[in-house]
Amino acid sequence: MNGARLRRKAIAFVASLLGCAAAATGGAVAQPLPHTKPEAVGFSSPKLKKLDETMQAMVDKGHVAGAVTLLARHGRIVQTAAFGKRGLEADDPMPANAIFRIRSETKPVTGVAMMILYDEGRWKLDDPVSKYVPEFANLRVATMDSEGRPVLKPISRPPTMRELMTHTAGFAYGIADDPSSPADQAYYKASVLQSESLDQLVRKVSDLPMFAEPGTLWRYSIAADIQGYIVEKLSGQSLPVFMQERIFTPLGMGDTAFYVPEEKVGRLAGLYDADPAGRLVPVVEGSWRDVTRPPLAPSGGGGLVSTAHDFARFAQMLLNGGDLDGVRILQPETVALMRLNQLPPSFTVTTNGTANVLQPSQKPFPFAAGMGYGLDVAVAVDPAASGAPVGPGTFGWGGSAGTWFWIDPVNDLFFIGMIQRLGGVGSGLDATTRTLVYQALEHPDQ
Secondary structure (H helix, E strand, O other), rough: OOOOOOOHHHHHHHHHHHHHHHHHHHHOOOOOOEEOOHHHOOEOOHHHHHHHHHHHHHOOOOOOOOEEEEEOOOEEEEEEEEEEEOOOOOEEOOOOEEEEEEEHHHHHHHHHHHHHHHHOOOOOOOOOOHHOHHHHHHHHHEEOOOOOOOEEEHHHHHOEHHHHHOOOOOOOOOOOOOOOOOOHHHHHOOOOHOOOHHHHHHHHHHHHOOOOOOOOOOOOOOOHHHHHHHHHHHHOOOHHOOOOOOOOHHHHOOOOOOOOOHHHHHOOOOOOOEEEOOOEEEEEOOOOOOOOOOOOOOOOOOOOOOOOHEEEEEEHHOOOOOOOEEEOOOOOHHHHHHHOOOOOHHOOOOOOOOOOOEEOOOOOOOOOOOOOOOOEEEEEEHHHHHOOOOOOOOOOOOOOOOEEEEEEEEOEEEEEEEEEEEEOOOOHHHHHHHHHHHEEOOOOOO
């Protein structure tokens, strides 16, 4: 056994012991990153006040109940603040350590879990998914005949692991009953997202139609949940235990998990939607997923809860190239692979061309010009094309309950925003906060 493998086993063993201790004590306390003054790392304090004013305005206008934001550069927190209330009904202030449903922001964490196993040589990017999920040996794709009726036919080739991690494998999602997509409608009617185990989820998907042929287009999908299943099969551990031992405990992410234990429910931010008049209305816990109870099928695509300071440690680990405070989670080359655009050139729009059209009004990659997709994260390939002020190679993602983050390796910074309103607010607080952050970065070379 080589030295690297021995070190990994030693780290895993220590993490396992720490994980047991964390479970017994209710979870390790996350150690915040060190703080610094904005001017010490090139930011303007007066200009950063506009960020706080914008978030407070969201609260004052009734768009959100509360929020927490965190900005860091050069490994130090530049600015963090809590706004509004944790819940309108309880009428208590939003704490800085509030726990948020990060939903699809779970996907990058699942991506890291997958890449830990990649570093161990457990799988390769161009392996067929069916090598690890034999149930997918006979997948079929849904197409429309000349009379508009759905027809199933075998896929031309199996999807690869690379395609699974880039939403180009061809799977559907089934979030809504979508009559325009026979595959998504089938997933929805089969209650794929309400499966009682990841084994059951995979069995259901194996019998349902694919949305598209593998590698032909980008389609948001159940892919990260399938990755969670693969993590379990390759590691021999449940997804929550694997993440706890290999990611959360080593990084000191004591409040990140697949559910909120009873002793922490008092820090859980209230979840809201908006009525037709734009007024906030509470979402009943459990109407989609009750995060106060352990899940039957832990969702690698949307099941985690976390705090701003916890996620800051995760983001700093990625920005550092895979390690934090002397603990290595991933190799630097592996992090570089995650944030490298993995899509074919025809999938991205640059300043020099446009995306190919595969079907009428259907682009292979639906995002803004200059954007691409790495392994479970979106990537800014050509920021000039999209008009985003970020550095090339900036990567990140967000969740449907209103959380978002981005990591900019060129400018050595990251930002985390957390609210709890389904679908976010307006044109997107993520874009608004990006603009304000980079307007305040007066000395990027500092």
